[in-house]
Amino acid sequence: MASKTGPTSTKIGFITLQANKHLLLFLFVLLCGIATLSAQEDPITPLPIKAVGDTLVAPIMPANILNKQVETDTVETDTVPKKQAMLLDKIQYKAKEYVKLSQKDNKIYLYDEAEIYYQDTELKAGVIILDYVKNEVYAGRLKDSLGNYSQLPFFKQGENEVRPDSIRFNFDTQKALIWNSRTEQQAGLGQLGSDAMKVYANITKKENDSVYFLYEGKLTTSKDTVDPDYYIRVRKAKFVPKKKIIAGYSNMYIVDVPTPVALPFAYFPLTTGRVAGILFPTFGNDPRRGYFIQNGGYYLPISEYVDVSLTGDYYTNGSYGFQGRSVYSKRYKFQGNINFSYENLVTSQKGFDDYSRTSNYNIRISHSQDAKASPNSRFSASVNLGSSQYYTNSLNQVNRNNAQTNTFASSISYSKTFPEYPSVNASLTLSHTQNSRTQTINMSLPTFQASMERIYPFVKRDEVKKGIIDNINFQYDVNAQNSITTTEEEFFKSGMFDDARIGARHRLPIATNFKMAKYLSVSLSGSYEDIWTLETIRRQYDADLAEVVTDTIAGFDRFNRYNLGASIGTTLYGTFNFGEDKKIQALRHVIRPSVSYGYTPSFEQFYDSYLDADGEEVQYTPYETSIYGRPSLNKGSSLSFSIQNTLEAKVRDKDSTATEPKKVSILSNLTFSASYNLEADSLKLSPISMSGATQIIKNVPINFSATFDPYAVDNNGRRINTLNVNNGGGLARLTAARINTGFSLNSEMFQKGGEKKKGGDKDDQQNTDYGTNVFAMDDIRTPTRGQSQGGRGGDDEEERDNPIYKTSLPWDARFTYVATYNNTNRQQEITNHSLMFSGNIQLSPKWEVGFNSGYDLKNKGFADTRFAFKRDLGSFRLSFDWTPFGRYERWYFFIGIKSSILSDIKWESRSQR
Structure with missing residues (x-):
């Protein structure tokens, strides 16, 4: 041991x-x-x-x-949380061909129409390999025996979509490596509509949910996703979906051919809606003012209801201009816009004889209120005022289309209705009219109007009105205004108010009507007016000055006047039957004759007199400056005659199944009217007026009018108290006549079975006032900036081929003819004889030509003529506007990208005056 x-x-x-x-x-x-x-x-x-x-x-x-004893640890539970599982949710997957689970490789293989869903991530591809240890997935395409690829991967995370050739994605880090990715981003300003930006990249690295890095990418808005007609090549870029793309050196390729359009770095906004940003200017050269930039500035959305854009122009000779525009809108409340423009125009250089310096300005305001916002009140505004030469001398090319505008008009009004019986409508209006030729300005600051509804004092509101007593009714209205007439030089100066006239008119009309002898309609009426004014005049002869002196007396004054009237009329019907076996079965003639009498007394009590240099008494009224006219000195008593005719035919319908004949209007109106002055000592019969309208030619309305004078004229052209028939002439001599017509044609009207457009359609109907010899420039369908200008369908239309038409070319044309004749002094002169025409012709599905012109048959000359050529180039639009001759002779060429995202990529050129 x-x-x-x-x-x-x-x-x-x-x-x-x-x-x-x-x-x-x-x-x-x-x-x-x-x-x-x-x-x-x-x-x-x-x-x-x-x-x-x-x-x-x-x-x-x-x-x-x-x-x-061993003391117990005071921390019972570890404060560091245990590591949770890498995949927080269950992965759902499936495939059409097979799903293989390999425990040896720790992978899941999915083949043919494979799909994987995890949280907000969706992945579809021909083949997918999922490593459930690394939590990583790979997706790729399928290749058939011919070498064709199919079932390209589709990757979606949240709202971002990518269509690559192949992809590697890690569920833990949310990072991905993508080859040949293709994605589409909606972008653009709200007022221009959103466009789609296609983003391609050879290699894309997904850093996180909102940041991608691109290598060798392409940016385009072309609809062709396989072979785009243009793209911007970026070498390296940072891509933030729905926000921006920041790229290095970038240049433009057209049909895979590089162009010199390049930038050392580029920024592409991809935001939708209204986003603050720089408005890219237009560059050019003007021989009189030097090099320039136009319409460059900044856009700022102040709130969801209001935005502002500020732009400016600058020329190297010192000319400049700036514009401000604000658009506002609130749903179910109101909407409108405000525009202000100012230009400082410098011509030539200092020291030269042709040097000049002027300024132009223009203010445009538009406001409209939704009818649902306030049913009993309404506020509206339409303002257009500025320098008379603003459009003709404007620096900015966009204003040239309004060069023929001769009148500026403005109106701002507020109206309110008081619905309680009797209801009252009241309004307050500020108005302005300006003639750009005479440079005179007429304003009403303001005009107040109020009117009460018609009242029947001798019968209850809901009872039937019969007889002369029950139908007695009266109304009341008041009109007050401050009228100003001035010139452009005095506008916005204190002197413009020197000649202002202020007044008010109260009016009380009374009327009744009844039947007499069963077929005659009789009406009686009377009207009382009370006129208020704040100034009167006093006129006297000054012997020292040897002239009549007129003094203006400020202060309130008033006068009244009244008139009486009566009328009687009936309706006569006449039908001429030709038989049901005839093509024209019957003619129906309706005649509505009427005779009226009017009486106005003399208001001598509102007149004064003075003695002239010869000692003779001259009468005048102190109320000559009243804006509502002066009281009449002579008594008025006259008879008026009127005959109105309509003529229509019953024609057998071409459709054999029709049971009723078809009605055709021959004369929709033919009216003769004249009057006889009982108080006049000579020339008691007034000229006879005739007016009518017919559509005897289908879809071609014709309006005509004429004036006939029953009295003869002397050698000096003055009317004499001798009837023309007693002077060797006819019953009445033609002194004036007018005829006008307008109609539209299009290719569909001449195609068998095609839809025919009537000449009276809203889109084709021309203004019935044919006094002008020139069409508006808008007759040619030229879209504005931000709208599609390619073909008919615009950007939303599917891509078309460019075939050759076999039988016809789509076209449309509008014609207006007007002629006026004057013979008041036996001159027998045609004062106006013009033919205006405009239209469009589609040479091919992508080529369109528009024209707008007119010919003066009297003066043998063309009116302002304009041609517009448009070409749809897929992602680009091309236009050429040409005015070959005349005062506004010019041309303008433009080619640029349609999409609003890249609308600043363009080239334009214009002629100089």
Whole structure:
């Protein structure tokens, strides 16, 4: 035992010396060793080993260290959360061909129409490999035996979609590596509509949900996603979906051919709606004013209801201009816009004879209120005022189309209805008219109007009105205004108010009607007016000055007037039957004759007099400056005659199944009217007026009018109190005549079975006022900036081929003819004889030509003539406007991208005056 125990003790001691850090273990082992030695039966033979004192001093331990209980840790649960599973949700996957689970590779293989769904991530492809240990997925295409690829991957995360050739995506980091990616971004300003920007890239690195990095990318708005007709090549770019693309060196390619249109760096906004940004200007050269930039500025959306755009023009000779535009809208409330333009025009250079400096301005405001916002009140505004030469001398090319505008008109009004019986309508209006030729301005600041509904005092509101008493009714209305007439030089100056006239008119009309002898309709009427004015005149002859002096007296004054009237009329019907077997079965003639009488007394009490240089008395009225006219000095008593005719035919319908004949209007109106003055001492019969309208030629309305004078004229052209028939002439001589017609034609009207457009359609009907010899420039269908100008369908139309028409070319044309004749002094002169025409012709599905012109048959000359050529170039639009001759002779060429996102990529050129 001694031989075994010795080494054991020695070994323990050696271990103890080496493990001095574990004092408790040392004491425990030592005590165990002593207990073992004391339990042996044989005595222990000591070894000849010299004892050496331990140099390590054990720390003193408390006596109760062995009996002390272990204290419980105060932190029962670890504050560091345990790591959760990498995939938070369940992955859903499927495939058409097969789904293979490989535990050896820790992968899932999906083949043919494979799909994977995880949270907001969706992945579809021909083949998908999912590593469920690395939480990574790979997707690619399928290739058939002919080498054709199909089932390209489709990757969608949130609202972002990518269509690559292949993709690697990690579910944990949300990062991806994408090859040949294709994505589409909707972008553009709200007022121009949104466009789609296609983004292509050879390699795309998805950094997170909102940042992508592109290598060798292409940006285009072309509809052809396989072979775009143009694109912008970017070498490296940062792509933030629905926000922006920031690229390095970029240049434009057209049909895969590089162009010199390049930038060292580029920024492409992809935001939708209204976003603040720079408005890119237009560059050019003017021989009179030098190089220029136009329409450059900044766009700022102030709120969801209001936006502002500020643009400016600058020329190197010192000319400049700026424009401000604000558009506002609130649904179911109101909408409108405000435009202000100012231009400082410098011609030539200082020191030259042709140097000049002028300024132009223009203000346009439009406001309309939704009828639902306030049924009983309404506010509206339409303002257009400015310099008379603003459009003709404007720096900006966009204003040239309004060069023929001769009148500026403005109106701002507020109206309110008080619906309680009797209801009252009241309105307050500010109006302005300006003639750009005479430079005169007429304003009403303001006009107040109020009217009360018709009241029947002798019968209850809901009762039937019969007889002369029951039908007695009256109304009341008031009109007050401040009328100002001034010139453009005095506009906005204190002198414009010097000749202002202020007045008011109160009117009370009374009327009744009844039947007499069963077939005669009789009406009686009367009207009382009370006129207020704030100034009158006093006129006297000044002997020292030897002239009549007129003084203006300020202060309130008034006068009144009244008139009486009566009329009687009936309706006569006549039908001429030719038989049901005839093509024209019957003619129906309706005659409405009427005779009326009017009486106005003399208001001599409102007249004064003065003695002229010869001592003769001259009468005048102090109310000559009244804006509502003056009181009449002579009594009026006259008879008026009127005969109105309509003529229509019943024609057998070409359709054999029709049971009723078809009605055809021959004369929709033919009216003769004249009057006889009972108080006049000569020339009592007035000229006879005739007016009529017919559509005897289908879809060609014809309007005509004429004036016939029953009296003869002397050698000086003055009417004499001798009937023309007694002077060797006819019953009445023709003194004036007018005829006008307008109609429209199009190719569909001449196609068998095609839809025919009537000449009276709203889109084709011309203005019935044919006094002008020139059509509006808008007759040619030229879309504005931001709208499609290619073909008929615009950007939303499907891509078309360009075939050759086989039988016909789509076209439309509008014609207007007007002629006027004057013979008041036997001059027999045709004062106006013009033919105006405009139209469009589609040479091919992508080529369209428009024209607008007119010919003066009297003066043998063309009116303002304009041609517009348009070509649809797919993603581009091309237009050429040409006015070959005349005062506004010019041309304008434009080619640019249709999409509003890249609308600033364009080239334009224009002629100089």
